[in-house]
Amino acid sequence: MTQTAIPFVFMRGGTSRGPYMNRADLPKDLETLANVLVAIVGSGHPINIDGIGGGVAVTTKVAMLSRSEDDWADVDYFFAQVSVDDAQVDFKPTCGNILSGVGPAAIEMGLVAAQDGETPVNIRAVNTEARVAAVVQTPGGVVSYEGDAQIDGVPGTAAPVALQFMETVGGVTVAFLPTGNLVDDIDGINVTCMDVAMPMVIARASDFGLTGYESAAELDENTDFFARMEAVRIKAGALMGMGDVTKSVTPKFGLLAPAKDGGTIATRYFMPWRTHPTMAVTGAQCLASCVLTPGTVADGLAAKPNETPVTITLEHASGQIEVLVDYDQTDVGFEIKSAGLVRTARKLAAGEVFVPASLWGG
Structure with a gap:
């Protein structure tokens, strides 16, 4: 076998897009993980011709999910920003648009059981330790992507995903005003x-x-x-x-x-x-x-x-x-x-994405 298959769900989250994967299906060490994500996205080329990225920063994002061991959270969300054209991966930030798809993706991936009507999904953003309470539309116990919610930057309408962000102050710098000054x-x-x-x-x-x-x-x-x-x-x-x-x-x-x-x-x-x-x-x-x-x-x-x-x-x-x-x-x-927003998400594709086995054998 010359390539390694990795399961994924490809989703639009808010006004961003990318693969959502189970963290357990990916390398544990960050250096190998970064190399795998570069290959998945096709970073290193302006239109990501050898990967599934879209040639702009909002389409070269990756969400990695796992069941959380946190008493409050259902899902851990680990985010990676992959560059478009210089084969770099930044694990420091998080992304709230991609987070919009975490609840639906977690249900699609079997990490969270759907309820009839609406399904609450508590999310821990691993990169910044922020806590986000999401509510996903699940009539009949199935994720619904159709609805009347509209967000600027995305055509048409879709089912709303309600997000409530908590504990977001100082997630990276441990301070509301990191320099100590208002200006x-x-x-x-x-x-x-x-x-x-x-x-x-x-x-x-x-x-x-x-x-x-x-x-x-x-x-x-x-x-x-x-x-x-x-x-x-x-x-x-x-x-x-x-x-x-x-x-x-x-x-x-x-x-x-x-x-x-x-x-x-x-x-x-x-x-x-x-x-x-x-x-x-x-x-x-x-x-x-x-x-x-x-x-x-x-x-x-x-x-x-x-x-x-x-x-x-x-x-x-x-x-x-x-x-x-x-x-x-x-x-x-x-x-x-806290801060609350309403976003939308949509599943675009699902299956396996492939990387060279010489890069990672799985």
């Missing part, structure tokens, strides 16, 4: 460095000479902006205690501007070397938290609500995303309690 000046740019669901560096679009309403394609063509942004991101990563982030996709970068289309605030999100075509679920939580926190770079760009929980509507490059944030604002500080 830092880096290379003349004021930024807020925040770690809620995803460590991020957040700035005003106007400080880069941008409107914040540019399309993803327009931003990707702006090489001068990307060079300047990356320099700020690298320095911010060091200040956040994350070390040399030159080859890491975290911290991510976000831009803010006043709302243009009826939302709370306009945003652009970066992966970080390309503009996200929509918005990351984890990034949305961090950006919403930045909007709600007094004294950040978001001050003056959006009206601060007084109620809690509150829905923050982020305008992004393909539409909008709503984040329901439960928080406490007291005399001693600001605390994020």
